[in-house]
Every structure is written in structure tokens, then in C-alpha cells.
Amino acid sequence: MSPVKFVRFLLLAGAALVPVGPAVAEVAPRPEWLRVESHRAVDGRSDDLVTAGLGVARLLSGPAPGYADPRAPTMDELRRASMFRRGDPGFGFGRLFGPNVDTSTGQVMEDDGRIAGEEFLAFADDSTGRGSRNVAMLLQVPRDLSRERNCILAVPVNGSSALFRDIVDFGFWGLRRGCAVVYTDKGAGNGVHDLESDTVHRINGTRTTAAGAGEHAQFAAELTPEARQRLLAEAPHRIAFKHAHSRRNAEAGWGQDVLRSIRFAFWQLNERAGAERFTRANTLVIVAGNSNGGGAALYAGEADDGGLVDAVLAGEPQVQVRPDDRTVVTYLGRERRNPGRTLLDYFTFGNLYLPCAVLALPEDAPARAGITRAADRCASLREKGLLEANDTAAQAREALERVYAYGYDRAVEILHAHNYSVVPDATAAKYVSAHGRFGVEDRICGFSFAAVNAEGRPVSAPPEVLAQSFATAPGGAPFGPVDIVNDHDPTGPRRNGMSASPSTGRQDYNLDGALCLREMAVGSSPEARRVQAGIAEFLADGNLRARPVIIVHGRMDDRVPVAFSSRPYLALNSLAEGDRGNLRYWEVENAEHFGLSGPGFDTRFIPLNLYLLRGLDALWAHLTTRASLPPSQVVRTVPRGGSVGSAPPLQASAVPPPALEPAAADRIAVSAGRVAIPD
Known part of the structure; x- marks a missing residue:
């Protein structure tokens, strides 16, 4: 048996693992794509890796963390606010699970979920080194890093959120085991470029001008100054997002992004130690992700043909599979x-029919009362020939049956109104733009993003909203007053949920825009083919x-x-x-x-x-x-x-x-x- 295979055998057998190879081994060269941006150490009391010093008790009750100056939060304040996740003890948080609970034993720990250690923030860039890709990564190393069993937990972050999103949910699990934990935003993280002020996020969440950030920006739209001014003249106050407008079709690289984050972890851990202690032969590597992070975890498992990953956990994975009639x-x-x-297929189908179907749901269905223009959507669907029934109640029942015939399980119907309330139009528009590699200036299907006033009209984003957006924005709209805008509303650009369709004149949740998004998913226009080609780049093979x-x-x-x-x-x-x-x-x-x-x-x-x-x-x-x-x-x-x-x-x-x-x-x-x- 080779030495490497022997070490792996000991690892799988549960033998105590000590560093192998000469202690003075040099650290492998820094990957050419890696740019380490910052390092911090936390004491586990006033600050920590999991709760930013708040402790689980503060997550269960008490005020959310604030800012000394809401218009100029510090990096520490933004980090703390990003990590804050309100927990519900009735739901089991802090009692049955959470950073203060050992799920294998049910024991509640005395440290209140606080863990001391170090953090490293870094970017994985492309070969130009100009910040044109900037996949963000965060490595957390607990002070009690295990000396018995080297281990790394790699977490592709949920949604398009900031790097700190999944720490309280399950990233802490690795720290509790004495493992290093490395996160990646998958090239789709919380980069918000306000075109009017021309300000962007740094990797630590603070904001500055796009020119001042340069290659250190989370994301800046690829627009010349002249093109940015032209867009603002046509569509004032607009905002660009990393996931939607990077022109990178980030999902096509999610698996490789996860593998790069693991390579970053190996390099940084060895650089930190001054010698090559962590090798593939002596280190357990687990990938775990949730939602589209779960999809990225599966993509990483498929992409890893070099044996970098030992095991994968995928929670509720947004994974899009290759068609196969044998399944x-x-x-x-x-x-x-x-x-x-595909996500765009079921999002755009639901976006068409759910706002009418909610009228056929039980009165106590969550968020049902908030879908106030459901009857208008039903009427417009009937006029377009997309429903056959003549009265509103029958149209709602027909819409619900179409959703079921499409493939949804009846068990989930109680959540359809809530599902629609979580703005599938904004998510679909984000993914259409991403997969088709459209820029913010393209405003595909007449959609854009901006802060809006009470009438739904675009306005300048409030400075405090932009300043805090690293902690509040989920990598796209909506957040605060920022929302998806229908630029084709007959009365002028307006928040999509309040807008009218040009072809119907009704405030029907912009049926025309919903039909355009549907065409992007299943149609044959040049733009649709461009979107579908982007989807084909990442379909899972299993x-x-x-x-x-x-x-x-x-x-x-x-x-x-x-x-x-x-x-x-x-x-x-x-x-x-x-x-x-x-x-x-x-x-x-x-x-x-x-x-x-x-x-x-x-x-x-x-x-x-x-x-x-x-x-x-x-x-x-x-x-x-x-x-x-x-x-x-x-x-x-x-x-x-x-x-x-x-x-x-x-x-x-x-x-x-x-x-x-x-x-x-x-x-x-x-x-x-x-x-x-x-x-």
C-alpha cells in the first residue's frame, strides 16, 4: 500500500492522525488566482467567529446590533450585523440545535456559542488579476484547531448573500469539531453597485467609490463612465448587483469556486503554520451547502475529479439536472x-399562475391576504388565453390545477401565496440576466432595480440604506426600499408589484413582464436562446x-x-x-x-x-x-x-x-x- 493510501486508510478507520511528512516542509506556492485581503483574530468573548461576540442569548432576545453612525458603519459593525440571525427557542434554536448545542449529544454548552479564532478574507480572481471576477472567500480557523485530525468544512454560501450568512445555521459545526471552515460566495455574493453615487462594496462590506475600490471591489458593473451616464439619463437611480450583472454566468463555475475555496484553505492554513501541515493525504474535507449553496455542493462533488473532497452534504439543493428520459x-x-x-422554468411558470391561484387557497394560507391584485392577474390571464374559465373563482381554481399539472405536489399548495410574496419575479429576472450574461444596461424584459418611494417610483437610494446593504441585501432585490422596477409601465417606471402591464392596462403584477421572463426560460428568441445556452453550461450529470x-x-x-x-x-x-x-x-x-x-x-x-x-x-x-x-x-x-x-x-x-x-x-x-x- 502506498504511503498516501495508508494514511487515508488510517483516517477512514478513525485512527488518531498526527502531522505527516517533515515538519519543515515548505508551503506550496500561493495559487496565482488568490488575493488575500485581510486577517483578524477574535478572543471568543468580546468578539468571536460565530456570533460576533453577541452569544446565542442575544440571538434569542434583545435588540439587533446597530451602528454608531448609520451612514458610515465600520467593518466590525457590518460583520456583526451580517452574522446576526434571530433565533426562535420555540422552534428549537438554542435548545435542540444551534451554535451552543452539540447535536450529537443534545448537550447545551456553557460558552453560549462563542468560539475564538482567526479569519482571513480573500478573493479568487481570474488570470488578469484586475478584480474582474472576485469570487469572495472567508476562512475561519478556531483557536482550538484540532491537532488529532486535520479537517476542513467548505461552505458555498446560501443564495446571493454575504459570506457570513451560513455561520450561525451550520458553519459553526465545523468549528466545534476543531475544523477550519471556508466559505465562498460563488461569484454571486452581496456586491451592490449604486450607479448614481458610483459606490460599491469592499470585501469587508464597507463602501467607497468604484474608482477608489478598484480591484478590491466586491463588484462593479462593467460600464464606462460615459455608458453609466447614458443609462442614468435613460433610467435614473438604478442599481446593479453582482449575481445579476457580472456577465459571468456565475453558476457555471460554482463547483470550481468551491474547489478553489478548499485550495485556499489548504494554502492559508499551511502559510499560517509556517510549514506544510495540512495535506490532502492527512486532511478530511467535507463540503456542505444549503439552497443554491446545496446545489453548488453537488456541483463541486461532480467537478472534483482529483479527489479533493471526501464527502458532501446538500441541504434543499437548488440543483438543475440534465434531462434524461430514463429518469x-x-x-x-x-x-x-x-x-x-430548471430554476427558471419553475420560477417563471409559478410567477405566471401563482398570483391568480392564491384565491383558491385556504383563507389562512400564509401571505394570502397580501396578494391584493390576484383577481386582476386572473382576468389578464383569461384575456391572453392562458385560462379558460370565465369567473374569478373558477379562474383561480383552474390556475391552481395548472400548477399541479405542471408538477408541483399538492402538499405544498398551502405555501403558494408565501412563495409568490417572496418575489419570484425579482429572482427570475436576476437569473435571466445572470445566465444570459446581460449587463445592468440591458434591462432585460424591461426590468431594472432601484430604490422606490411610496408610489413605487424610482428615487435615489438613501445613504444609510446603501451603507448598511452588505448586512441587509440578499444579493439582489428586494431590501429596504430597493425593489424590482417595471420600466415598461404605461405611466412610467414603477415598482413591479404596483405596476400595470402595457397590453392590459391593469395593475396585474405586470403580466407582460412575467410572460417575457417565461419566454426567456422556454422560448426561441435570440435572448431566450442566450439564456438557455447559459443554463446548459451547468446542468448536473449526477x-x-x-x-x-x-x-x-x-x-x-x-x-x-x-x-x-x-x-x-x-x-x-x-x-x-x-x-x-x-x-x-x-x-x-x-x-x-x-x-x-x-x-x-x-x-x-x-x-x-x-x-x-x-x-x-x-x-x-x-x-x-x-x-x-x-x-x-x-x-x-x-x-x-x-x-x-x-x-x-x-x-x-x-x-x-x-x-x-x-x-x-x-x-x-x-x-x-x-x-x-x-x-
Whole structure:
């Protein structure tokens, strides 16, 4: 057995691991694409790696962190605000899971979730070194870095958010294990370029002029000064976002971005130590991501043909699978062949019909009362020949049936109004622009982004909103007064939710814009072909190269439905890997996408986050002690129940761990491209 293989054997067998090779080994050269921007150390009391010194108790109650000068926050204040995630003890945070809880034992720790250590912020740039790509990365090294087992947890960040987004949710898990944790924004992070003031974010969240930031900007739109002024003359007050307007089609590189973040971690850890202590042969590497970070984790597993990654955890992954007619998923007696859908496909379909369908939902469906122009959307759909019924109630029922026929599970219908309230038009417009490599000046489908006033008209973004946007903006609109704008409104540009369609004259949530977005996803115009070519660059093939992988997804996810993502991916993986495959899929009852616990959600749902942490525990045990992984299964849970707004606290018995030997009625069967999901 070769020395490298012997070390790997010891690692998998759970043997204590000590540094191998000569202690004076030189550190490998810095990767040519790497630019380290800053370093800080935190003491674990006044500041820490997980809660920025606040502690879990402050996350559970008390005021959110503020700013001494709201128009000029410091980097420390922005970092603290970015890490702040309000926790709900009734939902289990701080009791059943969280930075202060050891999920493997249930023990609540005395340090209140605070962990001391160091942080390094860096960019992965392209070969020009001019900041034209600037994929942001954050490496956290706990003070109690394990000396017994080298390990790295790599986290592609959820959504288009700042690098600190996933620390409180599950990044802390790696720090608790004594692992280094490295995050990447996947080239889609929180870069906000206000074109009017010509200001941008630095990697630490503070703002300066685009010229002053130069290559150190998170993102600056590729516009000459003359082009920027022309755009502002045509469309004043507009804002560009990194994910939407970088012209990079970032998703095509998400897998490689994750692998680069791991290489950064190896280099920085060894540079910090002054010798090559961390090598691929002696270090466990786990990738874990949630939502589109979960998709990026799977893309990384597929892209890693050099054995850099040991295992992958993908939570509710926004993964878009390659079409294959051999894949079949059966659920509730319904068989769907080639069931995978791209994000733009299901977002643009839902964006058409959901604002009418909500009228057919129960009165207590979350956010239903806020969809006030549903009848206008129904009427406009009827005029366009997209519905056949003549009265509003029948049109709503027909719209809901079309959503079901498209492929949505009926179980998620209670969340359709909320799903629409989370502005799928803004998300679809962002992805259309990204996949088609359109710039901010293209304003595809007549959409742009700006701060708006009470009438929905574009205005200058307030200075304090821009100054705090690193902590408040989710990498796109909406945030604060910034929202998606319909530039084609007959009365002039207006916030899309308040706007009228040119062809109908109604305030129908801009049906014309929704139809244009739909055309980008499934149409044949030159712009649509450009978008679809971008999508083709990253479709998953399901080949995870036989490494252990766990996908965890909530059955009630209406944002990234299991019917279009995880279930089809499981089917495709079984074709790609056959008997070599080592993928497990846990479908968790009563869990939805956002982990919300407010009124309307408190009585109905349980936290998926708990199962992400259990998935990491299972992978760790598998890699270090060769423990068996729980097989693919439906995990049966019990929601809190009670009265809306006053649900009883979630109990551990209501959220059991996945079973090593699940009952036959809970097992998910998968073979040769066919997946059978239990009722």
C-alpha cells in the first residue's frame, strides 16, 4: 500500500492522525488566482467567529446590533450585523440545535456559542488579476484547531448573500469539531453597485467609490463612465448587483469556486503554520451547502475529479439536472418521467399562475391576504388565453390545477401565496440576466432595480440604506426600499408589484413582464436562446464519483420543490453511478425552505436545519469510524400544532433522527433511474 493510501486508510478507520511528512516542509506556492485581503483574530468573548461576540442569548432576545453612525458603519459593525440571525427557542434554536448545542449529544454548552479564532478574507480572481471576477472567500480557523485530525468544512454560501450568512445555521459545526471552515460566495455574493453615487462594496462590506475600490471591489458593473451616464439619463437611480450583472454566468463555475475555496484553505492554513501541515493525504474535507449553496455542493462533488473532497452534504439543493428520459419518479400514484426542471422554468411558470391561484387557497394560507391584485392577474390571464374559465373563482381554481399539472405536489399548495410574496419575479429576472450574461444596461424584459418611494417610483437610494446593504441585501432585490422596477409601465417606471402591464392596462403584477421572463426560460428568441445556452453550461450529470453524499430536503419546500430538484437528482445519480453510488436522500416531513416560525408557520412546520446538522454528524461518523449512513428515507416528524402565534415549543420527540433501519413504509427506493417516494 502506498504511503498516501495508508494514511487515508488510517483516517477512514478513525485512527488518531498526527502531522505527516517533515515538519519543515515548505508551503506550496500561493495559487496565482488568490488575493488575500485581510486577517483578524477574535478572543471568543468580546468578539468571536460565530456570533460576533453577541452569544446565542442575544440571538434569542434583545435588540439587533446597530451602528454608531448609520451612514458610515465600520467593518466590525457590518460583520456583526451580517452574522446576526434571530433565533426562535420555540422552534428549537438554542435548545435542540444551534451554535451552543452539540447535536450529537443534545448537550447545551456553557460558552453560549462563542468560539475564538482567526479569519482571513480573500478573493479568487481570474488570470488578469484586475478584480474582474472576485469570487469572495472567508476562512475561519478556531483557536482550538484540532491537532488529532486535520479537517476542513467548505461552505458555498446560501443564495446571493454575504459570506457570513451560513455561520450561525451550520458553519459553526465545523468549528466545534476543531475544523477550519471556508466559505465562498460563488461569484454571486452581496456586491451592490449604486450607479448614481458610483459606490460599491469592499470585501469587508464597507463602501467607497468604484474608482477608489478598484480591484478590491466586491463588484462593479462593467460600464464606462460615459455608458453609466447614458443609462442614468435613460433610467435614473438604478442599481446593479453582482449575481445579476457580472456577465459571468456565475453558476457555471460554482463547483470550481468551491474547489478553489478548499485550495485556499489548504494554502492559508499551511502559510499560517509556517510549514506544510495540512495535506490532502492527512486532511478530511467535507463540503456542505444549503439552497443554491446545496446545489453548488453537488456541483463541486461532480467537478472534483482529483479527489479533493471526501464527502458532501446538500441541504434543499437548488440543483438543475440534465434531462434524461430514463429518469422516473413516482409519488402518490403519480409517475413523472424526466421530472427535473430548471430554476427558471419553475420560477417563471409559478410567477405566471401563482398570483391568480392564491384565491383558491385556504383563507389562512400564509401571505394570502397580501396578494391584493390576484383577481386582476386572473382576468389578464383569461384575456391572453392562458385560462379558460370565465369567473374569478373558477379562474383561480383552474390556475391552481395548472400548477399541479405542471408538477408541483399538492402538499405544498398551502405555501403558494408565501412563495409568490417572496418575489419570484425579482429572482427570475436576476437569473435571466445572470445566465444570459446581460449587463445592468440591458434591462432585460424591461426590468431594472432601484430604490422606490411610496408610489413605487424610482428615487435615489438613501445613504444609510446603501451603507448598511452588505448586512441587509440578499444579493439582489428586494431590501429596504430597493425593489424590482417595471420600466415598461404605461405611466412610467414603477415598482413591479404596483405596476400595470402595457397590453392590459391593469395593475396585474405586470403580466407582460412575467410572460417575457417565461419566454426567456422556454422560448426561441435570440435572448431566450442566450439564456438557455447559459443554463446548459451547468446542468448536473449526477456523477458524484462514488463519494458519500447526503441530500436533506423538506417535503414542504415550495421555493425549491423536491419534485423538480432532489428527487430527479437521486434518479439521475442512480443512472450515473449505479451500484458504485453512495448517495443518501432524506426527505423530511413538515419542513419548508426558509425555516420560518412566525404565525402561520409555527403550527405547521419543523426546522430542516436540525437535519442538516445531523447529516454532518452522520458523514463525520462514517468517515472517521466507518459508521453506516442512514439509508434514503422519508423522515416522519410532528409539527408543533396549537394556536397560530402561540404554538407550543418543539420537542425532541417530534423531530426524530433518520433511522438506520427505516420502516418499509418510509424507505425511498431507487434503482436504474427509477425513484419511488413513500406517501
